[in-house]
Amino acid sequence: MSLREIKPGNRGYLYVNSHPTGCRAVVDRMWEQAPEPAGDRPGPVALVIGSSAGYGLAATLVGLRAHRMRGLGIAFEAAETERRTAGAGWYRTARTAELAAGAGVDFTFLNGDAFSDAVKDEAVGRLAARFGKVDLLIYSIAAPRRTDPLTGEVHHSVIKPLGTDYRAKTLVFEEGVPRVGELHLQPADEAERDATVQVMGGADWQMWIDALQSKGLLADGFRTVALSYVGSDITAPIYRAGTIGAAKQHLEDTARAINTRLKGTGHAHTVVAGAAVTQASTAIPSIALYTGILHRVTGDRWQGTVDQAADLWRRLTGDAELGLDDRDRIRLDGWEMDPEVQAAVRATWDRVDSDTIAAGADTRWFREEVGRLYGWEVPGVDYGVAAETTVPWPAEVRPTTSASAPSARVNAVSGGAA
Template identity: 80%
Template sequence: MAAPDPDPASAGDGPGPVALVIGSSAGYGLAATLVGLRTHRMRGLGIAFEAPETGRRTASAGWYRTARTAELAAGADFAFLRDDAFSDGVKEEAADLLAARFGKVDLLIYSIAAPRRTDPLTGEVHHSVIKPLGTDYRAKTLVFEDSAPRIGALHLPAADGAEREATVQVMGGADWQLWIDALQSRDLLADGFRTVALSYVGSDITAPVYRAGTIGAAKQHLEDTARALDARLGDAGHAHTVVAGAAVTQASTAIPSIALYTSILHRVTADRWQTPVDQAAALWSRLTGAAALGLDDQGRVRLDDWEMNPEVQAAVRTAWDRADTDSISTLADTDWFRDQVGRLYGWHVPGVDYETPAETTVPWPAPAGLGVTTHSS
């Protein structure tokens, strides 16, 4: 993911906003962090839960992405905490650091996708699932065998009520609200405070397993939470969900059928495709007032117009219906998708000689003077 070049006109001459990015090591959270640091002089704190190197394996991909982000942001007044964002402890630590170093927070960006969450009030561990609701899901799926793409068949059983509720507990708005509560209890919300949480709607093609499934139930809870938070903040601030467009991320690649859908979408949109950084740049412009916020009738910020354009969706549907193993290479950008997945983990990066040994022992970034501590996972 390329970082944008600095834009002095957008950044201004003074210090930038104080921001807290929860989920700063991957996907849209990483994109928002890069754009904020490079073009808006963002100060503050990023939080990510990444595994360190051990004697048997390297650190997680997000660990190295965070280290590289810190290099790109050299000199910025920004720190990275490595801890479980769902825990009360990291909320307290983050609040302490923000209060001591920055004062009140102007912006909180919430971008978490996780397989499980421990409820800090009850201690119960909830596990999220990606399943349809009501009826089983049967659809095409993209499979790579010896690097050659083929079309396979997917069958997912419908989730039960407990699985739906557990997914809402992990991926809904409960933790986002606890973060706002924690900052508000410490009087750390600046006048005009804004908070956004990343969401997705997507096509009716993937709706049965996404928007109409367990993840969709969680996203609906997230959006309901946004409206409740916005009402609670009143004149002091605003809360919104942000509906981003499709992307190849660690989270999205776990969703059944999304590989096929995204590969077709990329072929259809061609140079109109919007990367996470493109969309993060548009989001920052809206949050800073450089562009209209662009709310839909449900109060959501929409960044997905390029994907949800009716002509685009009609073309994707036509290709989806026609797709089989013989035609898939002409209907979808399957090589592009495979390379994008590889780049999430450091592979298929142009200009890298993979025959040359690489240093894997990289410290977690801890800028001098910020008093940041990191915790073992």
């Protein structure tokens, strides 16, 4: 037991401490937002890489609750130390495991560097021993660096434009007061671009497919998806046309390479999600201001990560059309990229300044959403009460409900409709 009175200790959008009670409450809220289960038949066997945060967490919770997904989730989270709490994803994973067990779903979690051969070997071994062939692999990793297991070289990603300088508005908080600042970034060089592709492109995704295929663990009709983003022309210079965009293009190229490797026995897609407040997105310059304006414009039409994960699962199971674009990408971002929405966002973006930001962007909502990523700013949580910070990583415990019935395979169509 380790009861602590915790303080956020944040620097801007980065929090050095997470609140376990708040993280638990966030997961509970996401679980309740997920669709009700359609039945008690065991769902597909899935491997979720990046299951503790962002879209990976949302896809995990929707898969567990609505589709009784079985399998394994992988995350890389820091344990508690004498000075700091465990990472927010550690606490979120612990609660996710409790909810899965309570629902009688057989799903386990592995904490480790998904880029490493050791974690791949352990994950493949666990899946083979406990579940057999895999129906679905969801790849949702955002990382600052990657060690290439083949060469040992450590690659560091950068968020920079390509070709020309980037100058744009950005959202900053001074003593809690929002204002519009100015951002200037120099373009990346070729080495920085290539390193970012190595970290955030499709190389590791391909290695995971190879690892499963080499052990005969790809089910007939296997499907894999990797989460991506396109976004507005407002943020394109720093996102889609920048170093991250180069990595996302490599991810799309990798999907085509995987499809060639699968030879019709399965299919790979990248998934273009809509904007969201995640630990990864807060690191991207200008995205905070853009997202705050987008939320103000869309209002009730805003789709959070759980909404979009539920939409993705409907498409993967054949309950809805895949919704492919001309690049064979599954598009979940129609609500964001609606021409009227983008026109309204652009109009606000062009005129917004520190004097008008309160009317133009949901800055308070954005700041609170960032806090909730770490378990802070969660309604109903008493932050004045000492919290239990020593929470064990989920043990591999089989649920009491039998899961021996045949699985419900993920629909394997590769065309525009399921």
